[in-house]
Amino acid sequence: MTDANAAKAYCRVDDLDDIREDIVGIRRHLHQHPELSFQEADTAALVAARLEEWGYAVTRNIGGNGLVGTLRAGSSTRSIGLRADMDALPIAEQTGLPYASRNHGTMHACGHDGHTAMLLGAARHLARTRNFDGTLNLIFQPAEEAGFNSGAQKMLEDRLFERFPCDAVFGIHNHPGVAAGTFMFRSGPFMAACDTVKIRIVGKGSHAARPHLSVDPVVTAASLVMALQTVVARNVDPMETAVITVGSLHAGNASNVIPEYATMELSVRSFKPEVRELLEVRIRELAETHAASYGARAEIDYLRGYPVLVNSDAETEFARSVAVELVGEEHVIAPFGPIAGSEDFAYFLQQRPGCFLRVGNGQGQPMLHNAHYDFNDENIPVGAAYWTRLVERWLAIQSG
Structure with a gap:
């Protein structure tokens, strides 16, 4: 297969045009109904219902309200894990948006509604195309914002990777101040303890x-x-x-x-x-x-609290190459500078190789944990296409 044909074989952003409106609708529903750490029951129920509708085997109540949706295709023993966080923050929203939080004093001020929606978009497209060979584990995690005894720790205590083996695990977070659809990568220590x-x-x-x-x-x-x-x-x-x-x-x-x-x-x-x-x-x-x-x-x-988040070299380079294929070198920043924020995905990376990356949320946009923040819906199809292509490339179907 030539490079050109190979590129066409994997997901492109416009492949998700027909489901974009639905996934954006899910994101805005989640934004309107935020739930704090370890209280994400309704969010988890919505995610589980959609995954089951699309043909995933869903395992609930992992580390609290966490869940894993599993989809298998082909016969390969290879596997991959993709993670999205689901919890909100105790902040009174001041955006004035028509889909602003209805739960007073609670809002999605960190974009976890968008992270969940992007992964659901990828889940839907992968379920209908099944253009991969192996096992896909979609990890929807509670309580990233907890700071201590967080959702990642609780899911690991529930033997996450023993029950759902992953050769590598990947996660993403939006990044205000950088143009939407721009991907950022760094090998080694990336986010602070x-x-x-x-x-x-x-x-x-x-x-x-x-x-x-x-x-x-x-x-x-x-x-x-x-x-x-x-x-x-x-x-x-x-x-x-x-x-x-x-x-x-x-x-x-x-x-x-x-x-x-x-x-x-x-x-x-x-x-x-x-x-x-x-x-x-x-x-x-x-x-x-x-x-x-x-x-x-x-x-x-x-x-x-959370340890230093350390990305493994090979998986970070792989993740970077997928972004370059999808959006071009001009929309990829690597290496990106270290970030003083922290992230409990670091616990996953202590047990499995992988990469945590960032995607721009727009220049001039409010910072994370700000009462005026909102996730940029331009990232929904880009992020979903990125996750889809990452899975397709990691679990590539072998010809011949």
């Missing part, structure tokens, strides 16, 4: 007019916020990447009262195990000694 640190500064309360009788936790906490900014600047190698952000600081309820304690929460990001260890050591040391220098005490709860 993320830890959360909760610090309680315990002092001694007093009347605001008698500060000398107190141990002021507000002053201690304020000083600690500034001191923490030196950890990355003065302890981490300048050639490495790390982030310490104090995202929450609370103390007291009245202007004339020095409170007993203050609390703060930190988000800590890193890309290497040794840097991750260093950050924990320095944050603990600094919080404890800094508080003690003011006569206060620091109580620290250091919570390890």
Whole structure:
């Protein structure tokens, strides 16, 4: 088969024109009915019903509301897993869209509705063409946003890959700020490890007019916020990447009262195990000694979150080549820079080779986790065609 004929044998974006309206409709329905982590019962039911309608064998309740749709064609023993996340965020939507969230205080502010829809589009087209030889496992995962004990971890605890063998596993996330339909790839460490640190500064309360009788936790906490900014600047190698952000600081309820304690929460990001260890050591040391220098005490709860997401080289190159075939070199960025956000797909990649990639959500669009965010429906046919072509190429039918 010539290269030209081979290209025609695999899915193109316009092959999904006839189902585009239906898949966009599913995406907007999901957007209108978002569900938080581990509460995705209705979302999972909709996904399962569609998959079964198209001929997939569906296994429910994996790691909570997770499910896997399995489709086999031909006789090959090869297999592949594609994953989409399903959960939403506790954010009050402010888009004003006609399909805006009906669940007040909950919205799809990260595009998981779009990720689910793209994979469903691929599922429908693959079911009707079956242009592959092997086993396809479509993984619809709950609770990516959980941060700890997440959906990926729970599905693995339910023996995901033992029950549904995958030679490799792939996932995708949209990326605001880059043109829609543009694919981004990076081998090796791609997304950061993320830890959360909760610090309680315990002092001694007093009347605001008698500060000398107190141990002021507000002053201690304020000083600690500034001191923490030196950890990355003065302890981490300048050639490495790390982030310490104090995202929450609370103390007291009245202007004339020095409170007993203050609390703060930190988000800590890193890309290497040794840097991750260093950050924990320095944050603990600094919080404890800094508080003690003011006569206060620091109580620290250091919570390890998602690990570094590491893409395998061969699978990333394969995924990149499929994107180039589908949309052309001009719509592919590789290598793309490391991303300080985190992703629990990292747990899957610890057990199977694979690639997590990004697709642009449009330039000038609101960022992820923003009340004005919306998934770009231009990506629905592109993403669905990409997943379809990836499966067709990975599980290619051998001629002769």
